[in-house]
Amino acid sequence: MxxxxxxxxxxxxxxxxxAVRRGDTSxxxxxxxxxEQIAISEPSLTAFRVVRGGEAIVEAEKVDEQEDLANLPLAGVPVAVKENTPVAGLPTWHGSAAxxxxxxEEDHEVVRRLRGAGAVVVGVTRMPEMGLWGTTDGPDGATxxxxxxxxxxxxxxxxSAAAVAAGLVPIAHGNDGLGSIRIPAACCGLVGLKPGRGVVPCDLxxxxxxxxxxxxxLATTVGDAALGFSVLAGRSPAxxxxxxxxxxxxxxxSPIRGVRPDEPNRGAVATAARLLVDAGHDTVTAEPAYSTAVGIAGLLTWFGAAYRDAEAAGxxxxxxxxxxxxxxxxGKIAWQRGWVRPAQREAWREQxxxxxExxxxxxxxxxxxxxxxxxxxxHANGRWHRNMLDNMRYAPYAAPWNVAGLPAIVVPVGSRPDGLPVGVQLVGPPDSELLxxxxxxxxxxANPWPRHAFV
Known part of the structure; x- marks a missing residue:
């Protein structure tokens, strides 16, 4: 830069x-x-629930005091953590005061791994209430x-996506239950990786x-996404x-009947396919067998999870x-009537x-x-059915791969006519994160993208 x-x-x-490991900076x-950049941009973005200003400086000083930085792959890197993931010394907001x-009292395991790699948590980032929605807003403002x-x-x-896209942090933690990393990555022109089931400890x-x-x-480059993934997975950087x-x-x-991708999104897929062919790979039409049963299983699990989380938290x-x-x-009705069935999800995973193959x-x-x-x-004050329709109409492609537990990544490939980024999704079989x-x-x-929109 x-x-x-x-x-x-x-x-x-x-x-x-x-640079920190070499001593070129601290x-x-x-x-x-x-x-300083957060202080400038945050009033316009509303990306953070809380910024750990003084605490982050103290933690950065502790990184600088370490005698051996060679084994810290994220030495001195500012990171943000999504607000539903425990960070020691802070409440866990889950997108809502309620x-x-x-x-x-202690960090979640993924936060512990980030800090253990030398990263400094500068704050926790906003999410919609209980992580249920594909838009991030609430009574105190919209991200x-x-x-x-x-x-x-x-x-x-x-x-997390807004913070990375605006340059407030180079990478950020997120989590993905029905597209919650990949949808923001696509909206904000980022690389967003959802690992496969069991690769990174969940405990949420x-x-x-x-x-x-x-x-x-969430990251602005593939290299940063790979580095962050390795840390979260407890692996040496690959x-x-x-x-x-x-x-x-x-x-x-589309996994949802009656929803079709618009021209910019169809064009993004065509562009990505052409680039892969130019790189020597073959492309073929291959339609997953999305079914009404799979969609219903995903919806019922989504509803039931919300009820169970609310019940457990009181x-x-x-x-x-x-x-x-x-x-x-x-969700209460779905759970109590036995409609949330693991067999349905496992059948889709196997399929x-x-x-x-x-x-x-x-x-x-x-x-x-x-x-x-x-x-x-x-959105936060809107009717439930309107939120459901808005989410399904603009972001239908992510959820099936959570139900299947397969790894998936979103990659930018260009811009819409209105200037917003556009991306594609790549899905693979188990253990294909590095692929x-x-x-x-x-x-x-082959097709570099603009990394930031500074605000």
């Missing part, structure tokens, strides 16, 4: 950690630069898309939404290598948003794994979204 002579804002996580200076839990402030940054990891809510939820990373010749399945079919339903209250009440494809390429991101405001990252790297090299 041209501004590295005066500030580390805009640098990648890899650039920052390398973690304290890097964190101070980012806190759902907030007491001050955490805005840095590329167009009147549009949503997505959800539920909307605050009741059984991690019955196995739907995974922790992951060096990505170009994959051998691949057979890429391509599908525009949430006062009178204090939550009307859309959330109805969602929980439907999805078999899809790659039967169609002889290594990965699946789909749109990331179906339409432009909705307006930033007005997906490698393919994303091919797209990045």
């Amino acid at each position: 041209d501004n590295l002579a005066t500030t580390w804002v805009g640098a990648t996580a890899k650039q920052i950690s390398r 973690a304290t200076q890097v964190v101070a630069d980012h806190l 759902a907030r839990t007491p001050v955490a 805005r898309n840095p590329w167009s402030l009147d549009r949503t940054a997505g959800g539920s990891s909307g605050g 809510g009741i059984d991690g939404w019955f196995g739907l939820v995974e922790h992951g990373i 060096k990505l290598t170009p994959p051998g010749k691949l057979r890429v399945g391509v599908s525009l079919r 949430t006062d339903l009178r204090a939550v948003q009307p859309r959330t209250r109805r969602h929980i009440r439907i 999805s794994i078999k899809f790659f 039967d169609r002889n494809v290594d990965v699946l390429l789909t749109p990331a979204l179906a339409a432009t991101p909705p307006p930033a405001d007005g 997906l990252l490698s393919i994303a790297g091919l797209l990045e090299v």
